[in-house]
Amino acid sequence: MSKSSSPLKIAIAGLGVVGSEVARQLINRGQQLSVAAGRSLDVVAVSARSSASDRGFVMDGIDWHDDAITLADRDDVDVIIEMIGGSEGVALDLTRASLRRGKHVITANKAMIAHHGAELAGLAEDNQVSLLFEAAVAGGIPAVKTLREGLAGNNISRIAGILNGTCNYILTTMEQTGEGFADVLADAQRLGYAEAEPSFDVDGIDAAHKLTILAAIAFGQKPDFGAAFIQGIRDVSAVDFTFANQLGFRIKLVGVAEPGQAPRMQTCLLPLDSQLAKVNGVLNAVEFHGEPIGSVLAVGPGAGGGATSSAVLADLMDIAHARGSLPFGQPVAQLVDTADQVGTAVADTPFYVRLMVVDEPGVLAGVTNILQRYAISVESLIQQGRAPGDTVALVMTTHETAEPILTQALDEMAGLTSVKAKPVAMPILSADLEG
């Protein structure tokens, strides 16, 4: 790409929270941003589901398109900013059509990149345009650029991140208030922090999309969402925070990607003094580990119009200055198939296990018998309180155990008459996570 001084013509598809904020920034701060870009940044067209509402910017001179796909047909548009969302449908059709027509694409669409990133990056390469998605990972944290450009000379050994603000808010609030998951989720929905349909967030899917993208850049893999191991936060109870604290840990939804292993997104226990354990509320954080850098931690707002539009504008600056980057840092032909490289292996870890059992003689013998048969070694065991005949929590921590073995053992424990609820298990990430 060679830099031009002519105006950069922009079309924005999707005017939700982020799309509207991008438009407001470009229109209301146009002069300042154009100086930074070294050329005029002109929004020439927009498309959204509804043209009705006032979005805080003046539409004069900007063309309205009812059908977003038609933006790709405009000869006067250089950059499409895709803010529609969804891995398939209009967002994907528009992105493919725009790249084929030789337009740069900026997107915040983590689902689309996690599922179709290699194909779309190939289209961008073939048509010698940019496909940029800084806003897709951890909102305002420059996680993609940090990894793809800033740490490009490193051999990355691990990425660990808190990549979903909704989950981090829910877990932090549960710990601080002692309230249960359902109550905190309902409050988060009332406050607008969580979606009415929360499963993408609370089941770890949104965070796993982001982890898939980071793993692809870090390890030269084609992004492959299907290769990720994903567990969300629904099974955590208020009592788990008390036990975790007593054991010196905090509960977080953490994504970990390492070379040769399936990226894993799991609700887990982190040592209280670890860097990620201190990242609370809606914040996101990403730790990069590699040689020769050692480790780098980036913390910041992972969602919302301000944070996410900041990332979109950064991508726009790169295009304006013709700072061409390959989407995943290397040509698509060099990216390896993730599934071939990582299989389904997940590293053995110590686990936290909570059983709800009837407080009566012989219960422990039944549980330890199963542990013995599966060769699972217990590191510590806590039963809080004494409540003969009632249900109490029995908490164990194990030594390093293979997740499939633990799952089989827990399935058997669930069948014991003295075990009254589905056992809960969470991996314990060691201080080693700090690199």
Ligand code: HSE
């Ligand atoms: N819903 C996400 C979060 C932000 O709560 O972090 C968009 O990916």
